[in-house]
Amino acid sequence: MSNAYDVIIIGSGPGGYVAAIRSAQLGLKTAIVEREHLGGICLNWGCIPTKALLRSAEVMDYANHATNYGLKVDGTVRADVKAVVDRSRGVSARLNGGVGFLMKKNKIDVIWGEARLAGKGKVVVGKSSKKPMEPQNPVPKGVKGEGEYTAKHIIVATGARPRTLPGIEPDGKLIWTYFEAMVPEEMPKKLVVMGSGAIGIEFASFYNSMGVDVTVVELMPQIMPVEDAEISGIARKQLEKHGLKIITEAKVTKVDKKANSIVAHVETKDGKTQAIEADRLISAVGVQGNIENIGLEAIGVKTDRGCVEVDGYGRTNVDGIYAIGDVAGPPMLAHKAEHEGVICVEKIAGVPGVHPLDKSVIPGCTYCHPQVASVGLTEAKAKEAGYDIRVGRFQFGANGKAIALGEDQGLVKTIFDKKTGQLLGAHMVGAEVTELIQGFVVAMNLETTEEELMHTVFPHPTLSEMMKESVLDAYGRVLNA
CATH class of the missing domain: 3.50.50.60 (FAD/NAD(P)-binding domain)
Structure with a gap:
C-alpha cells in the first residue's frame, strides 16, 4: 500500500478527523496520524465525557429538589461514583468507535504512532509513547504504523494539554x-x-x-x-x-x-x-498547545506563546504546512477546530468562495448550573471599540416556559450598534442557553439587523421567546416585561 498522500493530518481530535473527512469528500487521498485515541481530548477526556458527568449532576439536582415539582422521593439520593464515571466513559467509548467507523467509511487511512515533520512533505511516524486508548477501545485492525510517509499538504492538529503553574504541578493524586x-x-x-x-x-x-x-x-x-x-x-x-x-x-x-x-x-x-x-x-x-517534538522548529514553522502562527485559512509561514484547532491558538474550542479544519481543507482543494475564519462569531458555552453562552462583543468590549450601543435585556422570570420548568433565574442580553442596527453580541445565563445561542450565531453570520429579528416569529411557549424580547427591549418595544 502506498505511503504517498495528498493530505496527512497529525492528530484525530475534532479538528483533525473532521478535516480528514472533508478532505476525503473532496477527492483527496487522505491519512490521519494518531498516537493515543481517535477523537482526541475533546471526545475522550474533554467536551463529551464532562457533559455526561454534568448530566448526572443535573439529574442529582432534580432528585434532591423533587418536592419543587410536586414529587416525593423516598430515601436518600446518593451518587454511585463508579457508575457515574462508567457512564461517562461509556459515552466516550461509543463516540470513539464512531470516529473509527467514519474513517473507514470515508476511506481515510489511519496511521498509529507519533508523527514528526521531517522536511518538506515528509512525515516520519514512530512508536507511540502513549497507551493505545482504553481497554474497551483497542487499536483498530488494519491501520498503518511506523514508517515514512509523504504528502503535498500536512495539517498539524495536535491539540493542547493542561497548563501547569511552577510549584503547583499536578501529581495525579492530590x-x-x-x-x-x-x-x-x-x-x-x-x-x-x-x-x-x-x-x-x-x-x-x-x-x-x-x-x-x-x-x-x-x-x-x-x-x-x-x-x-x-x-x-x-x-x-x-x-x-x-x-x-x-x-x-x-x-x-x-x-x-x-x-x-x-x-x-x-x-x-x-x-x-x-x-x-x-x-x-x-x-x-488554561491549556497550552502541543507544539513540542513534532519537528516544527527544524523546518522553520513560526510559533507564538505556545501555539502555531496561522492565517485565516490555517496556513503557516512554511508552504505546505498548516495548523488547526487548539494548537493554532485561541479560542481553544472544539467547534472552532472543526470549522477551521473544513476551511483549511477546502482552501487546499481550491473550493471557490472559501472564507477565512472569523473568530468574532464563534460562540462560547459553559455547561455549569446555570449554563452560560455567548457570541460576539461584550458590553465593555463594544464600548472600547467605539460603538454607540443599544442594550436589551430579558429576565427568565418573565418567561412562561422558564417558570413552568422551574428555571426562572437567568438573563438574555443583546448588544446592538445604535447607528446600523447590527447585532454586535449576545450573552445568556440560565437553563439551556447553550442550545439557544446558535440562533444569535446564525443571525450574526447573516448580518441580520434588529428589524429582521423583531419581525421573526418565535414559537410559544419556549425559552427562545426571550431572545426576541431582549431585542425588543433594546429598542424600547419589549412586550412581556
Missing part, C-alpha cells in the same frame, strides 16, 4: 488536572478549584452538585473572565446560592501536600493570605 477530575475513585469531601474558566467552573459545578464542599479561586475580578461582566455576576450569584464558595482577585501561591489531603495557601489582592484545607485541588489554569 493535585488533579481534568484527566483525574473526570475519573475519581471516590468523591472528595472538600475540593479547591484553581481557575474559573469553562473547565474550572464546569468541574466546580459538577462536584458541588455531588455534595462536595467546593472553593473556586480566580485571579481576575470576575469568574469566567471572557464573559460579559453582567452575565458573569448573575452566574456567580446562582453558583454561590447553590453552595459554591468563590474567591476572586486571588491566587494560590503554594500547596502543601499531606498523606491524603492538601492545604492551599490563597493570597488576595490586599496581600492577605488564608489557608484552605481540602482533599484535592483541581488545576484549571
Whole structure:
C-alpha cells in the first residue's frame, strides 16, 4: 500500500478527523496520524465525557429538589461514583468507535504512532509513547504504523494539554488536572478549584452538585473572565446560592501536600493570605498547545506563546504546512477546530468562495448550573471599540416556559450598534442557553439587523421567546416585561 498522500493530518481530535473527512469528500487521498485515541481530548477526556458527568449532576439536582415539582422521593439520593464515571466513559467509548467507523467509511487511512515533520512533505511516524486508548477501545485492525510517509499538504492538529503553574504541578493524586477530575475513585469531601474558566467552573459545578464542599479561586475580578461582566455576576450569584464558595482577585501561591489531603495557601489582592484545607485541588489554569517534538522548529514553522502562527485559512509561514484547532491558538474550542479544519481543507482543494475564519462569531458555552453562552462583543468590549450601543435585556422570570420548568433565574442580553442596527453580541445565563445561542450565531453570520429579528416569529411557549424580547427591549418595544 502506498505511503504517498495528498493530505496527512497529525492528530484525530475534532479538528483533525473532521478535516480528514472533508478532505476525503473532496477527492483527496487522505491519512490521519494518531498516537493515543481517535477523537482526541475533546471526545475522550474533554467536551463529551464532562457533559455526561454534568448530566448526572443535573439529574442529582432534580432528585434532591423533587418536592419543587410536586414529587416525593423516598430515601436518600446518593451518587454511585463508579457508575457515574462508567457512564461517562461509556459515552466516550461509543463516540470513539464512531470516529473509527467514519474513517473507514470515508476511506481515510489511519496511521498509529507519533508523527514528526521531517522536511518538506515528509512525515516520519514512530512508536507511540502513549497507551493505545482504553481497554474497551483497542487499536483498530488494519491501520498503518511506523514508517515514512509523504504528502503535498500536512495539517498539524495536535491539540493542547493542561497548563501547569511552577510549584503547583499536578501529581495525579492530590493535585488533579481534568484527566483525574473526570475519573475519581471516590468523591472528595472538600475540593479547591484553581481557575474559573469553562473547565474550572464546569468541574466546580459538577462536584458541588455531588455534595462536595467546593472553593473556586480566580485571579481576575470576575469568574469566567471572557464573559460579559453582567452575565458573569448573575452566574456567580446562582453558583454561590447553590453552595459554591468563590474567591476572586486571588491566587494560590503554594500547596502543601499531606498523606491524603492538601492545604492551599490563597493570597488576595490586599496581600492577605488564608489557608484552605481540602482533599484535592483541581488545576484549571488554561491549556497550552502541543507544539513540542513534532519537528516544527527544524523546518522553520513560526510559533507564538505556545501555539502555531496561522492565517485565516490555517496556513503557516512554511508552504505546505498548516495548523488547526487548539494548537493554532485561541479560542481553544472544539467547534472552532472543526470549522477551521473544513476551511483549511477546502482552501487546499481550491473550493471557490472559501472564507477565512472569523473568530468574532464563534460562540462560547459553559455547561455549569446555570449554563452560560455567548457570541460576539461584550458590553465593555463594544464600548472600547467605539460603538454607540443599544442594550436589551430579558429576565427568565418573565418567561412562561422558564417558570413552568422551574428555571426562572437567568438573563438574555443583546448588544446592538445604535447607528446600523447590527447585532454586535449576545450573552445568556440560565437553563439551556447553550442550545439557544446558535440562533444569535446564525443571525450574526447573516448580518441580520434588529428589524429582521423583531419581525421573526418565535414559537410559544419556549425559552427562545426571550431572545426576541431582549431585542425588543433594546429598542424600547419589549412586550412581556
